[in-house]
Amino acid sequence: MEGLMGIYNLLLTAYGPRKWWPAQTAFEMMGGAILTQNTTWNNVNKAIANFEDKLVPEFIETVPLEELAEIIRPSGFYNQKANSLKALTEWFKKYAYDLQKVKKVDGEILREELLAVKGIGRETADSILTYALDKPFFIIDTYTRRILSRLGYELPKTYDQVRLKIEANIPKDLYIYNEFHALLVEHAKRYCKKKPLCAECPLYFTCEARRQE
DNA sequence: CGCCAGGGCCATA
DNA sequence: TATGGCCATGGC
Numbered sequence: 001m002e003g004l005m006g007i008y009n010l011l012l013t014a015y016g017p018r019k020w021w022p023a024q025t026a027f028e029m030m031g032g033a034i035l036t037q038n039t040t041w042n043n044v045n046k047a048i049a050n051f052e053d054k055l056v057p058e059f060i061e062t063v064p065l066e067e068l069a070e071i072i073r074p075s076g077f078y079n080q081k082a083n084s085l086k087a088l089t090e091w092f093k094k095y096a097y098d099l100q101k102v103k104k105v106d107g108e109i110l111r112e113e114l115l116a117v118k119g120i121g122r123e124t125a126d127s128i129l130t131y132a133l134d135k136p137f138f139i140i141d142t143y144t145r146r147i148l149s150r151l152g153y154e155l156p157k158t159y160d161q162v163r164l165k166i167e168a169n170i171p172k173d174l175y176i177y178n179e180f181h182a183l184l185v186e187h188a189k190r191y192c193k194k195k196p197l198c199a200e201c202p203l204y205f206t207c208e209a210r211r212q213e
Numbered sequence: 214c215g216c217c218a219g220g221g222c223c224a225t226a
Numbered sequence: 227t228a229t230g231g232c233c234a235t236g237g238c
Contacts, residue, residue, distance in 0.1 A: 036220090046235090077221090122221095
């Protein structure tokens with residue numbers, strides 16, 4: 001996994017800092033991480049807009065499940081995600097809905113707790129840890145896998161194997177984890193949806209160099 | 214019209 | 227550990 005920082009620098013130069021996650025509050029970020037599972041942001045935004053100003057744990061806790069599902073309907077999988085939002089909120093309640101209390105806990109412990117929440121898997125957990133809780137865990141999504149494999153990297157099979165391998169080859173720095181993932185998403189949306197390789201791609205020469213090997 | 218998006222759960226072998 | 231079925235809307 002050499003050259004990851006080179007890719008990071010190319011993307012950062014090409015797109016500039018992304019300043020993620022797009023959310024008003026930490027709780028909105030956490031909820032958004034669930035809503036965006038296998039779903040476009042366009043649909044997630046519709047769901048978030050339906051909350052008006054009620055995307056807060058106190059509302060999620062008390063609103064009837066069926067009503068919650070109706071609110072988030074545009075995000076798809078709304079029955080499952082309504083349950084997931086309830087479960088996330090139950091977890092958060094252990095900390096009295098106090099973000100500062102959560103942040104005091106060790107990152108590995110928090111990851112275990114989040115993975116125990118039904119509806120939160122590895123990617124969602126790592127997104128929440130990195131973007132809401134200031135605990136750096138490199139997020140592995142379909143875009144990350146797609147871009148890296150197109151660049152010629154041989155990726156391990158399991159999520160955590162990929163994550164640990166990437167983490168071992170970049171500085172353990174929250175800002176870099178934050179920006180790198182956001183930059184990969186930005187890049188994938190522009191260039192890696194259908195086209196396997198294209199000359200306008202900022203990583204074109206990197207792709208070419210690795211393909212020659 | 215069919216495909217798929219910043220996944221995850223569960224059953225099965 | 228690793229597939230396969232399922233969940234569901236909306237943009238293209």
